[in-house]
Amino acid sequence: MSRAKLYKGYTRKILRVNLTNKTVRVEEIPNAQLLKFIGGAGLAARMLYDELEPGIDPLSHRNKVIFMTGPLAGTIAPTGSRLGVYTNSPLTGGFFHSSAGGSFAAELKFAGYDGVVIEGASDKPVYLFINNKTAELRSASHLWGEMTYRTHELIKVDLGDEAVQSAVIGPAGERKVRFASVIVGGRALGRGGIGAVLGSKNFKGIAVRGIGRVEVDDMEATLKTTQELIGLMRSNPVTGQSLVNFGTPVLVNANNNLGVFGSRNWQNETFDGAGGLSAETMREKIFVRNKSCFACPIGCSKYTIVTDGPYKGSEVEGPEYENIFALGAMCENDSIETVAAAERLCDDLGMDAVETGVSIAFSMEAREKGLLTEQDTDGLDLTFGNKEVIMPMVRKIGLREGIGDLLADGVKRAAEKIGCGAAEFAMQNKGLSFPGHSARGLPGFALGYATGPRGASHHDARPTGERAGIVPRETLEGKPQYVINVN
Ligand code: SF4
Known part of the structure; x- marks a missing residue:
């Protein structure tokens, strides 16, 4: 055997x-x-x-x-x-x-x-x-x-x-x-x-x-190891407190304070409106309860309902940090309610909220630079900070209507179609838009983006080591080995 x-x-x-x-x-x-x-x-x-x-x-x-x-x-x-x-x-x-x-x-x-x-x-x-x-x-x-x-x-x-x-x-x-x-x-x-x-x-x-079951080799050892792992998770400040209380949005203030939280289509790496998007604001305004995946003791997911304003009643399992970055800070939208409603619409349409938010931010910069006219944008006011334009833009992209059809192929292809130097501010690697962890502020991460098979994915080179100070953030020294280790 x-x-x-x-x-x-x-x-x-x-x-x-x-x-x-x-x-x-x-x-x-x-x-x-x-x-x-x-x-x-x-x-x-x-x-x-x-x-x-x-x-x-x-x-x-x-x-x-x-x-x-x-x-x-x-x-x-x-x-x-x-x-x-x-x-x-x-x-x-x-x-x-x-x-x-x-x-x-x-x-x-x-x-x-x-x-x-x-x-x-x-x-x-x-x-x-x-x-x-x-x-x-x-x-x-x-x-x-x-x-x-x-x-x-x-x-x-x-x-x-x-x-x-x-x-x-x-x-x-x-x-x-x-x-x-x-x-x-x-x-x-x-x-x-x-x-x-x-x-x-x-x-x-x-x-x-399915109503079957999964066999394990040694149930006693599995139970013992599981109990040990749960104990470790509960005593760890991230998995035992931060993620339990706030979920991934805990990174909004943390990354903004570090200067690695992209905003205005990465023209800036901090956002003055971050307070409106923070985990604390989310908890105060829209949080309902924690949700857990199968057999997970952490429950990092936050189930939320908007209780006020134009998106009252919108429910979603989220928003997660990356989506707050993309649909919020990147578009200079400081409303957690708008982000939550836009994330729900992205989910309903079946569309990545990170790529969607970055695409909207890209179109705002193209409009700002005069590369898109009001006619190109179907009469929508694509000004940074205009939160009312987020939901119509999400819908247009998901249904490939008007300007949405251009953006539905991703920022790299949209920039190629627009021309006139638009590729300079299409914030992507290998066609995948950068998520909410700065390539400039986290140099090891930049190397991870450059070498990762998926392009700009935060799941290839993890940001945690540099952000938490486990490896020095300011230098490139030792970073190739760091990227190999965390990949
Ligand atoms: S398994 Fe699910 S609930 Fe648990 S930490 Fe991962 S994403 Fe969060």
């Missing part, structure tokens, strides 16, 4: 869905793959490397999308139940992966699968229903055009099961907005345009229901 046969955690099965032929097949993951590529990310990257031809159009039927979990998903291991999705990105043209929490990954394991490969393209809208070891493609004609949150609800009605978990695209993915996302419950597989790839395949998403 090979060592791989001893591994527990995996179901060792994936579903391969060919949308062109309308076939769904169960495949075993070879032991050799499990030995070499531990975890969902390693397995999926290897599969894409083996199966995708070089130089394909990411929005063609030749691209594939892999939904994958790791061996800890569905166990009691804290923060271990994340879902990873992998593809060739229509925004960067390269390998891309995005991950989200929630309960989808655990449910997929309970249904008996480690992952799902989506390939080919359907002639009509469809979705995949996985129900305890069985799986079938169903018509999604009645779901096409629907917003993501409503799609989740309609799928539950369709299947007559309130407990079903789903990962779906919205109108932005259907229109192949190059940064369209996949919405999983209230969480987003945000960056890189995975939703556009699924939209190009006429694939609305996956619904899953």
